[in-house]
Amino acid sequence: MHRLEFKKVYKRFGEKVIAVNNANFFVDEGEFVTLLGPSGCGKTTTLRLIAGLDRTSEGEILINDKIINALSPSERDIAMVFQSYALYPHMNVFENIAIPLQVRKMSKSDVKTRVGSIAQMLGISTLLDRKPRELSGGQRQRVAIGRALVREPNLFLLDEPLANLDAILRHRMRGELKALFHSVDGTTIYVTHDQEEALAMSDKIVVMNYGVIQQIGAPEEIYKRPVNKFVAVFVGNPQINIIEAKNAEDMSKLFSSSKVNALEKLTHDGKVEIGIRPENIVLGKGNIFGKVTLIEPMGANLLVSVETALNSEKIKVKLFISNTVKISEGDDVNFSIKESELLFFLNEKRVDVEG
Amino acid sequence: MRLKRFLLYVGVTIMAFYCLFPIYFLVLDSIEPTSVSYSSPPILYPVAFTFSNYIGVFENIPLLTYIKNSTIVSLSATAIVVLIGSMAAFAVAKIKFRGSNPFMNFLLILGFFPAATMIFPLYEMFANFHLLNNYLSLILPYTSVSIPLTVWILATYFEQIPTALYEAARVDGMSRFQAFYKIILPLGIPAVSTVAILNFIACWNEFILALTFMTKENMRTITVGISMISGRFSYQYPWGEIIAGALLVTVPLVIIIFIAQEKIISGLTAGAIKG
Amino acid sequence: MPKRSAIPNHEKGYFRAVLGFVAPVVVFFTIFQIYPLMKNVWLSFTTIKGGFTLNNYYQILTSQSFWQSTWITVSFSLISVSIEMLIGFVFALLLNEEFHGRKALRTVFLIPWALPTAIMATGWKFLLQHSYGPFPWLLYWLHLAKSPPYFLSTPNLAFISIIMADAWKTVPFCALLLLAGLQAIPKDLYEAMQVDGAGWFFQLRKLTIPLMIPAIIVTLMFRFLQAFGVFDLIWVLTSGGPGNATMALSPFIYQQTFNWLDVRAGAATSVMMAIYILVLVVIVWTTRSYIGRRYAQ
Numbered sequence: 001m002h003r004l005e006f007k008k009v010y011k012r013f014g015e016k017v018i019a020v021n022n023a024n025f026f027v028d029e030g031e032f033v034t035l036l037g038p039s040g041c042g043k044t045t046t047l048r049l050i051a052g053l054d055r056t057s058e059g060e061i062l063i064n065d066k067i068i069n070a071l072s073p074s075e076r077d078i079a080m081v082f083q084s085y086a087l088y089p090h091m092n093v094f095e096n097i098a099i100p101l102q103v104r105k106m107s108k109s110d111v112k113t114r115v116g117s118i119a120q121m122l123g124i125s126t127l128l129d130r131k132p133r134e135l136s137g138g139q140r141q142r143v144a145i146g147r148a149l150v151r152e153p154n155l156f157l158l159d160e161p162l163a164n165l166d167a168i169l170r171h172r173m174r175g176e177l178k179a180l181f182h183s184v185d186g187t188t189i190y191v192t193h194d195q196e197e198a199l200a201m202s203d204k205i206v207v208m209n210y211g212v213i214q215q216i217g218a219p220e221e222i223y224k225r226p227v228n229k230f231v232a233v234f235v236g237n238p239q240i241n242i243i244e245a246k247n248a249e250d251m252s253k254l255f256s257s258s259k260v261n262a263l264e265k266l267t268h269d270g271k272v273e274i275g276i277r278p279e280n281i282v283l284g285k286g287n288i289f290g291k292v293t294l295i296e297p298m299g300a301n302l303l304v305s306v307e308t309a310l311n312s313e314k315i316k317v318k319l320f321i322s323n324t325v326k327i328s329e330g331d332d333v334n335f336s337i338k339e340s341e342l343l344f345f346l347n348e349k350r351v352d353v354e355g
Numbered sequence: 356m357r358l359k360r361f362l363l364y365v366g367v368t369i370m371a372f373y374c375l376f377p378i379y380f381l382v383l384d385s386i387e388p389t390s391v392s393y394s395s396p397p398i399l400y401p402v403a404f405t406f407s408n409y410i411g412v413f414e415n416i417p418l419l420t421y422i423k424n425s426t427i428v429s430l431s432a433t434a435i436v437v438l439i440g441s442m443a444a445f446a447v448a449k450i451k452f453r454g455s456n457p458f459m460n461f462l463l464i465l466g467f468f469p470a471a472t473m474i475f476p477l478y479e480m481f482a483n484f485h486l487l488n489n490y491l492s493l494i495l496p497y498t499s500v501s502i503p504l505t506v507w508i509l510a511t512y513f514e515q516i517p518t519a520l521y522e523a524a525r526v527d528g529m530s531r532f533q534a535f536y537k538i539i540l541p542l543g544i545p546a547v548s549t550v551a552i553l554n555f556i557a558c559w560n561e562f563i564l565a566l567t568f569m570t571k572e573n574m575r576t577i578t579v580g581i582s583m584i585s586g587r588f589s590y591q592y593p594w595g596e597i598i599a600g601a602l603l604v605t606v607p608l609v610i611i612i613f614i615a616q617e618k619i620i621s622g623l624t625a626g627a628i629k630g
Numbered sequence: 631m632p633k634r635s636a637i638p639n640h641e642k643g644y645f646r647a648v649l650g651f652v653a654p655v656v657v658f659f660t661i662f663q664i665y666p667l668m669k670n671v672w673l674s675f676t677t678i679k680g681g682f683t684l685n686n687y688y689q690i691l692t693s694q695s696f697w698q699s700t701w702i703t704v705s706f707s708l709i710s711v712s713i714e715m716l717i718g719f720v721f722a723l724l725l726n727e728e729f730h731g732r733k734a735l736r737t738v739f740l741i742p743w744a745l746p747t748a749i750m751a752t753g754w755k756f757l758l759q760h761s762y763g764p765f766p767w768l769l770y771w772l773h774l775a776k777s778p779p780y781f782l783s784t785p786n787l788a789f790i791s792i793i794m795a796d797a798w799k800t801v802p803f804c805a806l807l808l809l810a811g812l813q814a815i816p817k818d819l820y821e822a823m824q825v826d827g828a829g830w831f832f833q834l835r836k837l838t839i840p841l842m843i844p845a846i847i848v849t850l851m852f853r854f855l856q857a858f859g860v861f862d863l864i865w866v867l868t869s870g871g872p873g874n875a876t877m878a879l880s881p882f883i884y885q886q887t888f889n890w891l892d893v894r895a896g897a898a899t900s901v902m903m904a905i906y907i908l909v910l911v912v913i914v915w916t917t918r919s920y921i922g923r924r925y926a927q
Contacts, residue, residue, distance in 0.1 A: 359830070363724065363727050363729055364729065366720075366724040367724060367729055367731070367735065370721055370724060370725075370735060370739075371735060371738060373721075373798075373801070373802075374738045374739060374741060374742055374802055375738065377753060377754070377757055377798060378741070380757055380764045380765075381753050381756070381757070384756065392762065393762055394762065395761040395762045396762075396767045396770075396778070397762045397763065397764050397767055399764055399767075399768070438654075439654035439655050439658065440655065442650075442651045442652070442654065442655070443651060443652050443654070443655040445651060446648055446651035446652050450647070450648055450651070452648040452652075458652070462655075462659070464908075464911050465659070465663055465664070465667075467855050467907055467910075467911055468663075468667065468859075468904055468907055469858070469859025469861065469879075469880050469903070469907070470859070470861070470880075471859065471861055471879070471880035471881075471883045471884060471900065471903070472666075472667065472670065472883070472900040472901075472903050472904050472907075473662075473663065473666030473667050473670060473900070474666075474883070474884070474887070475666075475670065475673075475887045475893055475896055475897065475900075476665065476666035476667075476669035476670055476673075477662065477666050479669075480665075480666075495658070495661075495662055496662045498658055498662075499658040499659055499661070499662035499663050500662075500663075502655055502658060502659060506655065530647075531647045531651075532647070532650070535651075556744055559746065560744075560745075560746035560747060560748075562746070562747065562748040562861065562862035562865070562866075563861050563862065563865075563880070563884070566865075567884075567888065577746070577749070578746045578747075578748040578749060578862070579748070581748070581749050581752055582748040582749065582751065582752045582866045594756050594759075594762075597752060597756070598752075598753065598756060601749045601752055601753055604746075604749065605741075605744075605745055605746075605749065608744040608745065608746075609741060609744070611744070612737060612740045612741065612744055613737060616733075616736065616737050616740065619740060620736070620740075620806055620810070623803070623806060623807060623810075624806075624807055624810035
């Protein structure tokens with residue numbers, strides 16, 4: 001199994017574009033690490049740097065403490081699943097999976113057993129004679145994964161492997177992939193723009209934006225203790241509520257005076273942004289009053305938008321309630337906030353507030 | 356890695372050499388005075404320099420007349436074929452009338468018949484109508500010969516323009532012809548210009564029909580004019596002047612290539628690979 | 631009337647509209663393409679007095695020159711097209727790599743293609759001249775020939791000359807066509823192969839060539855059809871000579887018609903050539919759809 005490390009890695013395209021800006025991170029043996037971020041954030045470029053398909057502009061990439069910058073993709077002992085799957089259209093499933101073994105000049109009978117067992121594991125044994133164009137999206141994806149697994153590499157790279165599947169299949173494959181990559185011994189780097197996928201599958205998440213790594217941490221940490229507003233907003237569905245408090249009076253409407261005092265010491269102008277996840281707002285008790293403006297049924301839960309007034313202006317928050325509660329748009333309601341779960345942002349950065 | 360780069364550049368040099376070495380010798384011949392260029396064995400590097408061949412070609416050969424003739428014929432044929440070809444291509448691609456596929460295939464197959472297989476009847480026809488040594492005797496057949504490629508490339512391109520645009524135009528009250536020249540044709544301009552360039556070059560380069568139908572010196576086109584020079588001097592070919600003329604008339608084509616490289620390549624691939 | 635789309639198929643004026651769009655092309659084609667072909671068919675079956683005869687066909691099918699012409703045309707097309715595709719493919723592979731001056735080289739590649747064949751042939755006629763043309767002397771100086779060869783007056787060398795000139799003009803063209811085919815292969819397939827550990831030659835053998843086969847075959851067949859009609863090159867470079875050593879079918883028809891004024895023999899030869907072309911087209915058409923089905927992706 002491989003350990004991977006990025007040291008001060010930059011990747012520039014031309015003069016203006018910095019796709020990866022001073023990336024530093026470490027992936028330990030057997031970890032499942034997700035690179036997460038919106039499109040264009042540099043996550044795929046990072047993956048391509050690991051694979052050797054792009055060259056770093058600056059910095060070092062190490063595998064097992066050896067610098068591999070100069071190695072060609074074929075020398076890195078890496079397997080990759082492409083977003084497009086990159087299945088060879090003129091070869092059937094068997095040949096597609098067999099290619100990495102043929103490159104290594106493995107004997108025909110060995111190739112046959114290896115491909116056979118991989119196909120069995122992925123449930124595509126009956127498809128071995130088919131050409132990629134005769135397969136469904138999900139089947140193609142399995143073939144691509146099979147091609148990556150077959151040579152038992154030490155490092156797997158997966159570039160948005162679920163992006164081209166429909167919603168139902170995507171959910172199912174999410175679970176299967178997680179189980180699969182936990183069962184095979186191997187370090188896995190997974191790229192996605194889907195924060196739900198990242199939260200559900202990873203041991204560790206690397207959040208990127210504009211080429212810059214924002215935060216590295218376990219899923220729970222990323223979700224509960226985002227380092228800045230970008231991470232807080234990007235992770236979590238529905239999005240976190242962000243409320244701008246302009247002064248102490250605004251704040252005191254939302255939480256206790258001890259916190260207000262602590263906050264006032266931190267800010268110069270009394271302005272602070274407060275992040276509240278929808279699940280941390282409790283409807284029906286508490287002393288914040290507002291009016292229901294919109295109800296979005298989400299199955300088991302209702303997503304309720306409530307408008308309330310701080311001193312200076314009106315704000316809107318979204319919260320969850322069970323679909324058994326009788327509520328309709330226009331209702332006057334009261335709610336409270338779980339103070340311990342509040343997030344505070346000053347100049348986009350999260351600050352810890354005592355009290 | 357480094358070896359691969361080295362081999363690549365060796366290959367690149369060979370390719371450039373392949374395309375350019377005949378041209379080098381031609382240019383060399385055209386700038387040498389007769390005394391040098393008729394030496395045997397030949398001298399393969401420049402030893403003297405003269406413009407006399409380039410001046411001589413204008414004095415001894417009606418080069419400007421040839422150029423004028425070629426220009427008139429090529430431009431007219433190109434204009435006509437683009438006009439009528441785009442209409443037919445529209446009908447094939449967007450109206451998709453019954454039989455448009457066999458129609459297209461029929462055009463393409465007939466397009467493969469070499470001019471030699473139909474040259475005498477055409478000659479006879481133009482002779483009967485007293486059109487020999489008349490621009491029409493080239494413009495008309497050139498137009499016809501250009502039809503298959505034109506319709507093919509344009510129809511392929513028009514196919515890619517969303518049919519919804521055409522349908523929207525019709526629903527908004529346009530006639531088919533309006534929808535054609537107000538919506539589809541303007542959107543098809545890139546392909547139209549590609550086709551125009553390809554056809555212009557093809558007409559400019561045509562030989563057998565021009566050789567047959569234009570028998571008077573003052574009606575000859577460039578290709579025939581240049582290649583016929585040799586016949587007039589029985590004692591010795593005026594190679595320097597011939598080559599100078601050949602290079603001169605190539606210049607417009609090279610300019611077109613420099614300007615419209617991308618278009619030409621895209622047209623060639625559309626016309627040849629898929630065709 | 632059943633409505634299938636926003637525009638019903640046979641609304642009022644449909645046929646008139648279609649006719650309006652297609653008529654000009656059809657008229658041109660009928661007069662300048664179909665009529666001459668038909669007229670040649672008619673001529674080939676008639677005597678000067680207008681009676682039916684098979685004599686014109688008897689005359690050419692029993693003549694040695696017709697069959698020699700056929701042979702020259704077929705061998706010229708086969709040899710030159712194979713050479714062009716082979717070198718063209720190698721050039722296309724090179725052009726597909728990244729290097730300095732790649733765009734400039736692509737432009738240079740268009741020059742031989744855009745040169746009028748007749749003018750290019752004039753140039754080659756000079757290059758191959760025995761006494762002061764550079765080419766025979768280069769071969770001599772490079773010890774590839776014992777003495778400067780007489781290219782245009784030795785039958786075999788004349789045949790080689792037209793192939794050489796044709797290859798010079800067409801190799802770059804084929805290379806550009808094949809390059810377009812190469813560039814149509816998705817890049818991530820190559821990346822996948824690299825990650826899987828494949829080297830350059832493995833990629834060429836397992837990916838590039840199999841994926842290029844349809845484009846190669848189709849281009850080859852179309853080039854063959856084009857080469858089959860060769861006229862300008864031969865007429866200017868060798869005039870079919872020496873003797874009849876380079877008299878392909880097109881110049882042969884021209885010679886029969888306008889030099890020997892045997893219009894009906896020319897017409898019969900034209901019809902024979904048209905039949906050859908038709909057979910080729912049928913072969914091309916069927917193989918093309920076969921290839922299409924076999925390699926469709």
